[in-house]
Amino acid sequence: MIKNWFKNIGPGTLVAAAFIGPGTVTLCTLAGVNFGLNLLWAMLLSILATIVLQEMAARLGIVSQKGLSEVIRNEIKHPFIKQCITVLILAAIVIGNASYEAGNISGGILGLETLFGYSTIQIGSISLNIMSLVIGIIAFALLYIGNYKFLERALISLVILMSVSFIITAIITKPNVLDIIKGLFVPTFPEKSLLTIIGLIGTTVVPYNLFLHAALVKERWQSTNDLAYARKDTIISIVLGGLVSIAIIISAASIQNMTISNGADLAKSLAPLYGDFSKYFIAIGLFAAGITSAITAPLAAAYVAKGCLGWSGGLKTKRFRAVWMFILLLGVLFSSIGIKPIEIIKFAQIANGMLLPIIAGILLWIMNKTSVLGKYKNSIIQNIFGYTILAVSIFLGLKSIFKVFNLI
Numbered sequence: 001m002i003k004n005w006f007k008n009i010g011p012g013t014l015v016a017a018a019f020i021g022p023g024t025v026t027l028c029t030l031a032g033v034n035f036g037l038n039l040l041w042a043m044l045l046s047i048l049a050t051i052v053l054q055e056m057a058a059r060l061g062i063v064s065q066k067g068l069s070e071v072i073r074n075e076i077k078h079p080f081i082k083q084c085i086t087v088l089i090l091a092a093i094v095i096g097n098a099s100y101e102a103g104n105i106s107g108g109i110l111g112l113e114t115l116f117g118y119s120t121i122q123i124g125s126i127s128l129n130i131m132s133l134v135i136g137i138i139a140f141a142l143l144y145i146g147n148y149k150f151l152e153r154a155l156i157s158l159v160i161l162m163s164v165s166f167i168i169t170a171i172i173t174k175p176n177v178l179d180i181i182k183g184l185f186v187p188t189f190p191e192k193s194l195l196t197i198i199g200l201i202g203t204t205v206v207p208y209n210l211f212l213h214a215a216l217v218k219e220r221w222q223s224t225n226d227l228a229y230a231r232k233d234t235i236i237s238i239v240l241g242g243l244v245s246i247a248i249i250i251s252a253a254s255i256q257n258m259t260i261s262n263g264a265d266l267a268k269s270l271a272p273l274y275g276d277f278s279k280y281f282i283a284i285g286l287f288a289a290g291i292t293s294a295i296t297a298p299l300a301a302a303y304v305a306k307g308c309l310g311w312s313g314g315l316k317t318k319r320f321r322a323v324w325m326f327i328l329l330l331g332v333l334f335s336s337i338g339i340k341p342i343e344i345i346k347f348a349q350i351a352n353g354m355l356l357p358i359i360a361g362i363l364l365w366i367m368n369k370t371s372v373l374g375k376y377k378n379s380i381i382q383n384i385f386g387y388t389i390l391a392v393s394i395f396l397g398l399k400s401i402f403k404v405f406n407l408i
Helices: 002-008 011-019 022-035 040-064 070-076 080-114 130-145 147-172 177-185 194-202 207-220 224-253 263-274 276-308 319-338 342-367 368-375 382-404
Strands: 122-125 126-129
Touching: 011 040, 011 147, 011 207, 011 224, 011 382, 022 080, 022 194, 022 224, 022 263, 022 276, 040 070, 040 147, 040 194, 040 207, 040 224, 040 342, 040 368, 040 382, 070 207, 070 276, 080 130, 080 207, 080 276, 080 342, 122 130, 126 130, 126 319, 126 368, 130 147, 130 276, 130 319, 147 207, 147 224, 147 276, 177 319, 194 382, 207 224, 207 276, 207 342, 224 263, 224 276, 224 342, 263 276, 276 319, 342 368
Parallel strands: none
Antiparallel strands: 122 126
């Protein structure tokens, strides 16, 4: 039984790889430093919400043998509404992922620089970060090979490396187990914590992961008999990803130092208290988080473009490769010369804030269509969970938009 599960592990782990990026590491670090273990419940809530939505996306992909963007294109009949939804999805996912890619690569750079130091090369008047080029080359090579099984195994290895690194770091800090249990199951709202709570949920329940998951499961499974494997894969992988986030919060909570602003600062702060090996563990974890997100973000964008625009073919087609190459190139360029595309990122935040409740709503609508899923459509319990998450996502979406415009 265990052998069969390991044989079928994959797509869920890639989803975990996607949501545990440098942004998540940084946010969890700040949550731990500023609020101790008091916000662990928000991460637990995020994990449960992610499992519910990602299970739906995986079920849809296996039963329909189509990606989420393909199903949306087929099921929305009104031309104007279809066009508006398609433009919003393309803008939020493709342009959004292009702008966030620089952050993914930059996070991986922080991990490498913590281990090996800072190094650049000079080309004319432009100074390029060598670590950025290294991460870009690794991501390019893994994506260009275009073999799903190879890519899956590489990412699973990186996720395991990341998970072990961060969990060992948390254990090294010797946290109080009773405080962890209290933080997980007793919701509290410390002063000025609301935006951090919203951020913890928003960085875990990611819109593009719904598209990525539905597209990936049909690369792995073609039969409804495999739904049980997909469900186990989803639950275990996302719980593992959630444990990583929880471990980062626990590690950061042991350092009461308000000057910490990211995972690399945390690594340096842990070293004097727990030895250099603690610094190395978190640096390796930060590198793995950066590179996994640097691979999955372009991949997700390419799948979304493929589904929205009705392209045929697989991972090796020219158009598919052109999308992820464009996003990866922008990420390497922005991160290596230090450009921060603030306006594009603001646009991406607005678009993603609007997209999550819209996509969650459309997903729930599709998951109740007998014509698409037959007997595998949502049960009453699944709908109760789903609509509760939808209500929360609407609240988060409004909050993220208000935050961008400095209205809160």
